[in-house]
Amino acid sequence: MSSRTETMPVFPDLSRVSRVDEVGVEERVARFQKRSIKKESKVHALRLALSMMDLTTLEGQDTAGKVRQLCYKGRHLHDAYPDLPHVAAICVYPSLVRVAKQALAGSGINVASVATAFPSGQSSRKVKLADTTFAVSEGADEIDMVISRGEFLQGEYAYVFDEIAAVKEACNEAHLKVILETGELSTLDNIRRASVLAMHAGADFIKTSTGKVQPAATMQVTLVMLQAIRDYYMETGRVVGMKPAGGIATAKLAIQYLVMLRETLGKTWLTPTWFRFGASRLANDVLMQLVKERSGAYQSLDYFSKD
Amino acid sequence: MKRKPNARPRRKTAARAIDFQTDWTYAPAPESTGHIQLRERYGLFINGQFVNPKSGKYFATTNPANEKKLAEVAEAGIADADRAVRAARQAYETVWSRLSAAERGKYLYRIARIIQERAREFSVIESMDGGKAIRESRDVDVPLVAAHFFYYAGWADKLAYAFPGKTPKPLGVAGQIIPWNFPLLMAAWKIAPALATGNTVVLKPAETTPLTALKLAEVFRDADLPPGVVNIITGGGATGAALVNHPDIDKVAFTGSTDVGKLILKALAGRKTKYTLELGGKAANIIFEDAALDQAVEGIVNGIFFNQGHVCCAGSRLFVQESVADVVVEKLKERMETLIVGDPLDKNTDIGAINSRMQLDKIQAYIKIGRDEGADFYQTSCKLPAKGYWCAPALFTNASQSHRIVQEEIFGPVLAIQTFRTIEEVLEKANNTPYGLSGGVWTDKGAKIFKMTSKLRAGVIWANTFSKFDPGSPFGGYKESGVGREGGLQGLMPYLQLA
Numbered sequence: 001m002s003s004r005t006e007t008m009p010v011f012p013d014l015s016r017v018s019r020v021d022e023v024g025v026e027e028r029v030a031r032f033q034k035r036s037i038k039k040e041s042k043v044h045a046l047r048l049a050l051s052m053m054d055l056t057t058l059e060g061q062d063t064a065g066k067v068r069q070l071c072y073k074g075r076h077l078h079d080a081y082p083d084l085p086h087v088a089a090i091c092v093y094p095s096l097v098r099v100a101k102q103a104l105a106g107s108g109i110n111v112a113s114v115a116t117a118f119p120s121g122q123s124s125r126k127v128k129l130a131d132t133t134f135a136v137s138e139g140a141d142e143i144d145m146v147i148s149r150g151e152f153l154q155g156e157y158a159y160v161f162d163e164i165a166a167v168k169e170a171c172n173e174a175h176l177k178v179i180l181e182t183g184e185l186s187t188l189d190n191i192r193r194a195s196v197l198a199m200h201a202g203a204d205f206i207k208t209s210t211g212k213v214q215p216a217a218t219m220q221v222t223l224v225m226l227q228a229i230r231d232y233y234m235e236t237g238r239v240v241g242m243k244p245a246g247g248i249a250t251a252k253l254a255i256q257y258l259v260m261l262r263e264t265l266g267k268t269w270l271t272p273t274w275f276r277f278g279a280s281r282l283a284n285d286v287l288m289q290l291v292k293e294r295s296g297a298y299q300s301l302d303y304f305s306k307d
Numbered sequence: 308m309k310r311k312p313n314a315r316p317r318r319k320t321a322a323r324a325i326d327f328q329t330d331w332t333y334a335p336a337p338e339s340t341g342h343i344q345l346r347e348r349y350g351l352f353i354n355g356q357f358v359n360p361k362s363g364k365y366f367a368t369t370n371p372a373n374e375k376k377l378a379e380v381a382e383a384g385i386a387d388a389d390r391a392v393r394a395a396r397q398a399y400e401t402v403w404s405r406l407s408a409a410e411r412g413k414y415l416y417r418i419a420r421i422i423q424e425r426a427r428e429f430s431v432i433e434s435m436d437g438g439k440a441i442r443e444s445r446d447v448d449v450p451l452v453a454a455h456f457f458y459y460a461g462w463a464d465k466l467a468y469a470f471p472g473k474t475p476k477p478l479g480v481a482g483q484i485i486p487w488n489f490p491l492l493m494a495a496w497k498i499a500p501a502l503a504t505g506n507t508v509v510l511k512p513a514e515t516t517p518l519t520a521l522k523l524a525e526v527f528r529d530a531d532l533p534p535g536v537v538n539i540i541t542g543g544g545a546t547g548a549a550l551v552n553h554p555d556i557d558k559v560a561f562t563g564s565t566d567v568g569k570l571i572l573k574a575l576a577g578r579k580t581k582y583t584l585e586l587g588g589k590a591a592n593i594i595f596e597d598a599a600l601d602q603a604v605e606g607i608v609n610g611i612f613f614n615q616g617h618v619c620c621a622g623s624r625l626f627v628q629e630s631v632a633d634v635v636v637e638k639l640k641e642r643m644e645t646l647i648v649g650d651p652l653d654k655n656t657d658i659g660a661i662n663s664r665m666q667l668d669k670i671q672a673y674i675k676i677g678r679d680e681g682a683d684f685y686q687t688s689c690k691l692p693a694k695g696y697w698c699a700p701a702l703f704t705n706a707s708q709s710h711r712i713v714q715e716e717i718f719g720p721v722l723a724i725q726t727f728r729t730i731e732e733v734l735e736k737a738n739n740t741p742y743g744l745s746g747g748v749w750t751d752k753g754a755k756i757f758k759m760t761s762k763l764r765a766g767v768i769w770a771n772t773f774s775k776f777d778p779g780s781p782f783g784g785y786k787e788s789g790v791g792r793e794g795g796l797q798g799l800m801p802y803l804q805l806a
Contacts, residue, residue: 019597
């Protein structure tokens with residue numbers, strides 16, 4: 001699954017980055033939201049959404065106990081419903097990577113760890129790299145880094161680029177997801193530019209948000225990033241994944257994201273290998289919809305475990 | 308960290324393509340038809356009643372998506388047209404012209420509200436009779452229909468403010484002939500300003516799409532509109548000619564082909580009858596290198612594939628600046644692969660059925676012409692239903708000004724693409740057409756938008772968008788695209804004497 005760039009990353013020609021028109025993006029998103037997904041098509045999408053989930057807990061109060069419970073949930077989403085997929089990854093802070101790694105042994109579920117002075121990224125390069133190295137040494141399969149938004153907004157694109165490239169190197173075999181924190185980048189043009197920077201610097205995934213800043217993921221922002229991924233693929237042939245995170249709490253919204261993914265990037269990306277939902281609340285709503293499709297009735301939320 | 312010299316990799320796109328053949332597909336999501344009511348046979352709507360035609364003739368209207376008959380409608384002859392005009396004249400003289408303007412407005416508001424209440428029924432029938440996707444009839448056509456009646460309802464008692472210093476007076480009886488591409492919307496564009504200004508109407512809907520106009524007659528009855536204020540006569544070209552040639556018509560409003568528009572102008576020569584004509588188009592949609600390309604691609608799709616390309620203001624000539632031409636065409640082809648063509652009543656359908664066998668033949672003939680002319684043809688690989696009239700979205704690259712597919716209106720989902728280098732070149736080419744209905748400009752630079760819009764000779768020009776309509780915005784053509792304006796304050800003028 002690893003796709004380490006073998007050659008040194010090349011700083012992209014940012015003057016070639018396509019502009020983004022916000023009104024047009026809104027209109028396109030509205031079209032995705034109007035697709036009618038019913039019956040077997042809905043069940044397929046719901047199962048896919050579960051398998052793409054990065055079940056996340058990123059709290060100051062997180063403990064080994066909490067993380068173990070979450071890992072169990074990730075393996076056994078709803079045992080009353082047979083043959084459900086497991087989630088793609090469990091996402092935790094570096095200090096809890098080892099716990100998660102043990103709890104998930106043999107499950108096929110990855111451990112993702114945030115790093116690089118998450119969520120603000122306001123620290124030295126040295127601390128960020130140490131944070132990354134620690135998470136990797138604890139056993140993280142995936143590193144979710146944050147970019148330095150302050151540097152980006154000052155126009156220090158080379159700084160941001162070099163930092164991502166350095167973290168990528170520190171990741172070793174671990175997959176690198178680069179969080180743009182789109183809620184702090186202000187314009188869709190900035191988001192597109194940051195996406196291009198991150199991909200050229202070696203990102204395996206680009207990710208919208210930490211979940212700590214509002215707005216977090218939106219369909220508009222995700223579409224712009226998907227289109228950047230598409231252009232990068234056409235230019236280089238390298239597939240980069242996408243992870244919207246934060247604010248995706250309902251099955252209906254998750255399906256709309258999948259419609260957007262399907263009609264923008266197609267088959268290659270329609271898998272947990274290249275698309276993830278970063279979410280803490282989404283799973284139970286998806287499970288409830290799945291059960292409803294089978295039984296015809298909505299169950300009480302108390303039938304679904306809250307971990 | 309050292310960086311490599313800044314060499315841009317050459318695009319090698321042939322080996323890479325986005326694969327949209329996914330395991331996950333959308334299940335059918337058909338809009339139900341159980342709630343609609345259609346009679347087996349419709350007469351002519353004259354003087355507030357459905358009456359049998361004196362001609363004794365009827366013809367079938369079919370669903371172009373499955374070729375099944377939906378209903379029979381009367382074919383009005385000369386005597387029927389005369390009867391309708393006389394009813395309109397009588398209603399004008401005895402009722403409508405004597406009503407206070409505020410009362411006229413109330414009727415229009417009532418009509419608008421009833422259309423909103425019955426929006427679902429109208430959308431479904433519009434899609435069944437005309438072939439357009441329910442997504443469009445539901446989200447575009449019918450809401451705009453209601454919006455037009457609301458808009459002109461507001462003007463009814465404010466005409467003196469619209470034209471300060473003048474005394475606006477109605478003309479009398481308006482004969483209105485509308486096309487099959489937006490049957491109900493064109494009826495609203497014609498009827499709403501005519502009634503708001505105090506005129507009465509004889510409307511002739513298109514031969515292939517009469518049903519929503521006849522359903523509109525039910526709305527007029529439910530709204531208690533006085534009998535004879537709107538009369539609806541169905542039929543083909545001969546019925547239209549009978550209406551235009553009637554000596555007691557004060558005004559002709561026509562939307563349709565330039566060829567028929569010319570015939571109407573000939574028929575009206577030497578008469579006092581006023582007229583507005585909204586005719587064909589071959590709009591230039593112009594993409595500059597500094598445009599937001601992904602959104603521009605959406606605009607191209609909306610411009611040419613909206614309503615199967617059956618749009619007089621369709622962006623049927625695409626001009627792309629050479630520096631981005633390859634990228635834009637590649638993105639466009641990819642986007643076209645995701646368009647869903649099929650059952651107009653399915654909520655996921657993007658492109659519905661071609662309106663008639665005749666129109667499909669015409670489109671296919673133009674595709675052959677384009678290929679014979681040597682332009683490069685591309686058509687999406689989507690599956691088409693076995694029954695009905697269908698045309699997968701298509702485009703021609705390497706088209707040039709001398710190609711017929713660039714010069715003539717195809718009125719189908721077929722785009723002709725040309726490239727350009729400079730602003731001067733694209734302006735010259737864009738204006739080098741007998742038409743001038745609409746145009747589109749895509750650039751991130753505001754000054755360029757103003758430069759372009761002031762020099763393009765077309766009635767409507769969209770900047771960084773396409774196919775947007777609003778009742779407050781006037782619509783109409785330069786050159787052979789038409790005479791007069793519909794919509795907005797300007798749309799009142801063709802129905803008034805301004806003394």
